Amino acid sequence: MSTFRFEALKTANSRKPVEVEVLPRKSQIFGENVFNDKAMRQFLTPESYKAVRAAIDQGVKIDRRLADNIAQGMKDWAMSKGVTHYTHWFQPLTGTTAEKHDAFFETDFEGGDPVEKFAGTQLVQQEPDASSFPNGGIRNTFEARGYTAWDPTSPAFVFGTTLCIPTVFVSYTGEALDNKTPLLRALSVIDTAATEVARYFDKNVKKVTATLGWEQEFFLIDSALASSRPDILQTGRTLLGHVSAKGQQLEDHYFGSIPSRVLNYMRDLENECMLLGIPVKTRHNEVAPNQFELAPIFEETNLAVDHNSLLMDVMQKVAERHYFKVLFHEKPFKGVNGSGKHNNWSLATDTGVNLLSPGKTPMSNLQFLTFFINTIKAVSEHEELMRASVASASNDHRLGANEAPPAIISIFIGQQLTKVLEELEGVSTGKLSPEEKTDLKLNVVGKIPDVLLDNTDRNRTSPFAFTGNKFEFRAVGSTANCANAMTMLNTIMAKQLTVFKQQVDTLIEKGGLKKDEAIFNVLREYIKETKNILFEGDGYSEAWEKEAEKRGLSNYKTTPEALKAKISEKSYEVFESMNVMNRTEVHARYEIELEDYIKKIQIEGRVLGDIARNHVIPTALRYQNLLIENVKGLKEIFGEEFQEIAKEQIIILKKISGHISAINENVHLMINERKKANALEDLEAAAYAYCNVVKPYFDIIRHHSDKLELMVDNELWTLTKYRELLFTR
Ligand code: ADP
Ligand code: MG
Numbered sequence: 001m002s003t004f005r006f007e008a009l010k011t012a013n014s015r016k017p018v019e020v021e022v023l024p025r026k027s028q029i030f031g032e033n034v035f036n037d038k039a040m041r042q043f044l045t046p047e048s049y050k051a052v053r054a055a056i057d058q059g060v061k062i063d064r065r066l067a068d069n070i071a072q073g074m075k076d077w078a079m080s081k082g083v084t085h086y087t088h089w090f091q092p093l094t095g096t097t098a099e100k101h102d103a104f105f106e107t108d109f110e111g112g113d114p115v116e117k118f119a120g121t122q123l124v125q126q127e128p129d130a131s132s133f134p135n136g137g138i139r140n141t142f143e144a145r146g147y148t149a150w151d152p153t154s155p156a157f158v159f160g161t162t163l164c165i166p167t168v169f170v171s172y173t174g175e176a177l178d179n180k181t182p183l184l185r186a187l188s189v190i191d192t193a194a195t196e197v198a199r200y201f202d203k204n205v206k207k208v209t210a211t212l213g214w215e216q217e218f219f220l221i222d223s224a225l226a227s228s229r230p231d232i233l234q235t236g237r238t239l240l241g242h243v244s245a246k247g248q249q250l251e252d253h254y255f256g257s258i259p260s261r262v263l264n265y266m267r268d269l270e271n272e273c274m275l276l277g278i279p280v281k282t283r284h285n286e287v288a289p290n291q292f293e294l295a296p297i298f299e300e301t302n303l304a305v306d307h308n309s310l311l312m313d314v315m316q317k318v319a320e321r322h323y324f325k326v327l328f329h330e331k332p333f334k335g336v337n338g339s340g341k342h343n344n345w346s347l348a349t350d351t352g353v354n355l356l357s358p359g360k361t362p363m364s365n366l367q368f369l370t371f372f373i374n375t376i377k378a379v380s381e382h383e384e385l386m387r388a389s390v391a392s393a394s395n396d397h398r399l400g401a402n403e404a405p406p407a408i409i410s411i412f413i414g415q416q417l418t419k420v421l422e423e424l425e426g427v428s429t430g431k432l433s434p435e436e437k438t439d440l441k442l443n444v445v446g447k448i449p450d451v452l453l454d455n456t457d458r459n460r461t462s463p464f465a466f467t468g469n470k471f472e473f474r475a476v477g478s479t480a481n482c483a484n485a486m487t488m489l490n491t492i493m494a495k496q497l498t499v500f501k502q503q504v505d506t507l508i509e510k511g512g513l514k515k516d517e518a519i520f521n522v523l524r525e526y527i528k529e530t531k532n533i534l535f536e537g538d539g540y541s542e543a544w545e546k547e548a549e550k551r552g553l554s555n556y557k558t559t560p561e562a563l564k565a566k567i568s569e570k571s572y573e574v575f576e577s578m579n580v581m582n583r584t585e586v587h588a589r590y591e592i593e594l595e596d597y598i599k600k601i602q603i604e605g606r607v608l609g610d611i612a613r614n615h616v617i618p619t620a621l622r623y624q625n626l627l628i629e630n631v632k633g634l635k636e637i638f639g640e641e642f643q644e645i646a647k648e649q650i651i652i653l654k655k656i657s658g659h660i661s662a663i664n665e666n667v668h669l670m671i672n673e674r675k676k677a678n679a680l681e682d683l684e685a686a687a688y689a690y691c692n693v694v695k696p697y698f699d700i701i702r703h704h705s706d707k708l709e710l711m712v713d714n715e716l717w718t719l720t721k722y723r724e725l726l727f728t729r
Pocket of ligand 1: 299
């Protein structure tokens with residue numbers, strides 16, 4: 001009998017919900033562990049406080065002179081919360097977060113008393129051992145050192161007994177080695193470009209902030225069960241396992257009552273989030289069994305990205321207390337839905353206006369249409385970059401694999417707005433008569449708020465959908481750092497708005513058009529040029545694939561193909577011209593992501609080979625031996641008659657042999673192909689080899705193993721089964 005699996009099941013089934021501490025009301029504890037405005041006012045001198053505020057609000061550099069005072073204040077605040085260590089908290093290109101803890105505690109070399117110290121220099125800059133982080137060749141060509149530098153726009157926070165200081169991570173020569181640096185640059189250029197355009201409509205606008213509200217999907221699995229599966233432990237997903245009889249077909253999990261163990265976990269997690277100032281708001285069951293979603297109130301994008309990274313970390317830590325393991329993988333289980341991380345995105349002015357929200361007057365609606373249509377234009381121009389920004393080995397299981405959403409990037413805007421665009425397209429060129437203008441403003445632009453009120457026809461298959469007052473980028477994977485998608489989206493939008501501004505200004509200056517006329521004229525051209533990207537139908541249908549091909553839209557189903565767009569001239573141009581990344585930085589990311597792809601598939605291949613040979617085959621042989629004993633026994637008792645009596649057993653024996661040799665043979669072939677792929681010098685060639693030659697063996701091996709799972713005595717099967725993983729709670 002397979003003791004490990006049954007021990008794990010026994011443990012999992014005997015768990016009780018873990019009690020959760022009851023904290024004061026959320027509004028009272030929100031941000032208590034964050035060095036926020038309130039804490040800063042209490043612990044900083046007025047001069048330092050003003051300097052930090054100016055850095056946050058206007059991006060003003062903080063005078064080094066004040067750094068000591070700020071560090072001192074931060075340390076005192078942190079120590080009042082029992083903190084002993086500090087760390088620069090950053091997001092290297094591994095996709096996770098990194099931290100190295102240093103104690104405040106120091107002894108004086110001269111023999112003075114030991115003290116707790118935190119100097120300004122330690123706050124502002126550190127030099128972590130950078131050689132162990134991916135750099136895509138950046139540091140080989142330049143200088144081997146890397147620096148972390150304080151990002152005052154994302155507040156420091158306390159987690160456990162550590163003061164965490166959000167930082168950027170750059171090379172000695174200033175190249176970004178992390179996700180945050182390009183993001184901050186992109187946010188700065190979208191601010192500049194969008195502010196200029198917003199000022200067509202309101203001269204009071206001085207700043208535009210890109211907002212992000214992510215929705216994190218995940219699976220929760222009992223930790224004992226998760227540990228019983230070598231594949232979950234090492235790859236975050238199941239590489240084998242026959243689908244259970246019950247999956248999600250009854251649709252009884254979605255929005256159903258949350259199981260009590262999970263509910264306690266969620267409550268505990270929410271407490272932590274409140275203390276850390278992460279404004280989580282909704283929690284519910286997702287479509288698949290044991291799948292859930294957590295979403296916050298949207299925030300400024302840099303903060304929202306940090307909060308998502310932090311949350312993923314906190315989720316795993318809190319899960320340990322509740323004997324759960326969180327699976328962030330995009331497709332942990334075959335046959336049930338995978339997980340994504342929708343990125344809800346919009347632009348907000350410092351005058352409190354959401355630029356993607358229709359207003360009450362024709363003028364504010366013209367503003368809405370301007371930003372709305374420019375977004376469509378930006379995505380249409382750079383659909384391949386959009387696809388590339390969400391490409392990863394794990395997200396390949398969603399995009400292009402008949403799972404939400406497809407690999408083709410298109411935009412859903414709903415029937416009503418489609419009609420509005422059609423009407424706008426009919427606007428005549430050049431100057432408008434007073435009647436035309438009134439008509440346009442009252443009948444087309446003026447009625448937008450009403451039509452949007454009943455804009456309920458949401459399309460779940462669209463990778464990029466307009467949902468009333470924001471766009472929702474749904475192709476982002478659940479494991480992803482949102483920075484990748486957000487850097488790309490804000491950069492292409494900044495570029496687009498810059499071009500738009502130039503075109504409008506030219507029409508005003510050279511064409512003698514009024515501002516509104518000029519805007520209408522440019523928008524009308526955009527509407528004509530972007531028809532290809534708009535799609536309201538079923539994104540999963542074969543008809544759409546054919547249609548999209550006709551329209552010239554890309555359809556890259558795998559990461560190596562999709563990533564290629566990152567190093568196209570168009571990509572270099574947009575990132576370079578917007579000063580978000582130079583060629584070296586863009587290329588470095590391409591290399592790192594290809595490498596990551598190769599490593600992920602390589603690890604999956606190894607783990608699969610291992611469990612196929614060390615779990616599946618030995619188990620199948622054991623069961624086969626039982627059958628052989630049985631057949632021998634029947635022969636002993638019944639003599640030649642046994643042929644008829646043991647007929648079924650003999651068929652099963654043969655089938656088992658067939659599957660065993662198929663597994664053996666295919667594992668062997670897969671290993672050979674891995675060897676060949678590993679020997680390839682060229683990174684792209686290796687990625688393609690892993691994608692097109694190695695990976696197809698996964699399905700073949702799985703097929704035979706899953707067949708064996710159905711035949712072999714349940715008591716002997718060592719790998720915890722789908723029904724146990726998905727329905728134990
Ligand atoms: P739905 O659940 O139907 O997708 P919601 O209105 O509940 O729509 O919003 C979903 C997500 O969108 C939330 O995470 C929310 O924070 C985010 N969101 C709402 N408004 C904005 C905005 N202006 N900018 C960015 N994100 C937003
Ligand atoms: Mg949503």
